Amino acid sequence: MGKSTCYLKMKLLVLVILLSPGLEISAQDCEQPNYCDRLCWGPQGNHPAQSNPAFTDPSHIIVHHSGDNLIWPVGTDFKLVVQAYWDQHVNTNGWSDIGYNWLIDRNGVIYEGRGDGVRGAHFSCMNQSTTGICLIGNFELEAPSEAALNKLKDLSAWEASDKDLDVLTPSRHNTSQLDLFPLSGHRDGNPSPAPHSCASGTVCPGQNLYSLLPFARIDVGNYQCYNGNPNLLDCTDAVSLGCGEMYSGEASLDSSGVFSYACNNWTETGPERVHIITPTADGPIKAELSGFSGDLDVYILGSCDPSDCLGTVTSNAAIYEEAKAGQSYFVVVDSDDGSASGYQLLISCPSPVDTEDPNLASLITVFPNPAHDWLHYRLPAQVKLQKIEIINNFGQILQIDDRQGTIDVSPLPAGTYFLRFTDQNNSKTSVRWVKN
Ligand SMILES: [Zn+2]
Structure with a gap:
């Protein structure tokens, strides 16, 4: 978390924001996930929001951890933890409110901090044009929970689609003059040693969370509601193959439509070529690549949907043991690094004979x-x-x-x-x- 808030030349920044090109990421925004609002975590009303907030239009979502000196035990009441952060930020640090815009506990509950569109105090004197999301925990000591990560992605997908942020492409954060991914970790703007006089460097959001941010960006980019980079496969030109029939051709040169498949967590930044096969008997189907160079991967899908990935994937083959006769399967050859290599694809499956x-x-x-x-x-x-x-x-x-x-x-x-x-x-x- 940040140590202080810097107040910036508002007029200049308003001008910059007005002149920023409007990226059209999403036709329809992702839904805002449910959250525990201020009265939910501070029901006595004695943890009030600041009376005179400064507003900002985020170009960057900054991820934090709370970095506590302990791992919160099972059964922790995280509402009390959020109250404690408020108390520290307001009464100890002298800030106007809790520093973060949002907090997420390990159970996946989102807490409203300063909330949407309010400038926070979390990003090492560079808070303008940011929103801060803090995962409660110390991710130098522990790993973030699946539930917390999923809510981080949901919240980021909403924020990114609402603000037209292209999470997969670094963009200039005007206040810091850094090119940062629009979904970045605190340390991306304030590494050790610190470049800023107002704060020392930080390991925030902790290595175990920081190392997952590239995957979080890809996952957010794959949200169906986030149309800037939909994880959409084009199966309209699927090449039909019969069992035992060899396809020999070139990898696709189109742009990449899919960035990941549900079978693994590999990133696939290159284009896809889609094949379709309909086995005539129940049993295992195996799609095997040969004669290629570079980094081609092959996947078997139950429908034209990368989240419907079946079976297991190895470096040059995919196997699905329980294929059904008469059902069509899409076999996708995806070039991870854009390798435009030729390849052979052989799909074996039980034939009626x-x-x-x-x-x-x-x-x-x-x-x-x-x-x-x-x-x-x-x-x-x-x-x-x-x-x-x-x-x-x-x-x-x-x-x-x-x-x-x-x-x-x-x-x-x-x-x-x-x-x-x-x-x-x-x-x-x-x-x-x-x-x-
Ligand atoms: Zn931080």
Whole structure:
């Protein structure tokens, strides 16, 4: 936390703010998360807000820890802790109010400090154009909780979308004349040794929180409500692949749409190429990259959504054990560092032939193969056909016009297909044929 507040040349700063270009990050702001307001944590009313606040329009969200000399024990009443900070800031430090705009305890409860749009006292004499969020704890001694981090991200996503801040790109903080990420740690503006005469350097917000801020920025950037950098995958040009079919091509040169996938916490700053596969039998699917240079990663998604990432990811492959027949999966090749390398992608999955009855297959004749308009099949008398299906190379079952041994295949696009037979014993077999 900061040690004092510097008052700045207001007129100049108002001018600077008015002249700042208006970034259009978000069409619709992220919702402000619920919080415990002043009367919630100070119900007696004896921890009042300052009577004459100075307002500021934040260009930067500054993250702090409270840096207490202890780890708060389980069962701590954090309302009393917030009251104690108020008391220290007002009665000991002589400030007009608690220094932070917001505080967050380890249970994920947000407390209103000075609140929205009020200049705080937290950023080493450089408070203008900032808002200060303090996670209660000492993150040199402990790690922040998941609940607290999530609320930090929610609060930052609201603030960033409300103020049109591009959290992923450093921007000039006019008061400090530093280029800082709009979601930064206190120490980014006041490292040790301190460049400012009014405060010594600080480790705030503690190494264990500070080291997570790059991920917090990415996560905020991925909020659906934060449209400046939506974690949106474009699947409209997905390249269809069949099981066992090798894709060989170039990595995409488009701009990056996805910055992270739910399967891991890797950052993916490069563009994506999307493939789609529909296995025809239940079982594991494996997507494996080869013949590439640079840093390409591959992910299997249950839908066109990076948060719907399935299975496990290794340096050059992704495996999902429980794929279902007939369901489509998106396989994304993402170049982390923008590597524009060519690559091969092979997706293995169980094909219907793997699980079928070879005796039945030997009894069936399909002709001509390749076929253009009509495909014929012949079965011996002992085989009673229960069902016949055409499956395309991507595992999709197609409408069929079967005229007792003759199928009209003229509407089908050229390509590789299977004719799948199911007999009276529910035995299945598939015969591969080609439409030309
Ligand atoms: Zn601090």
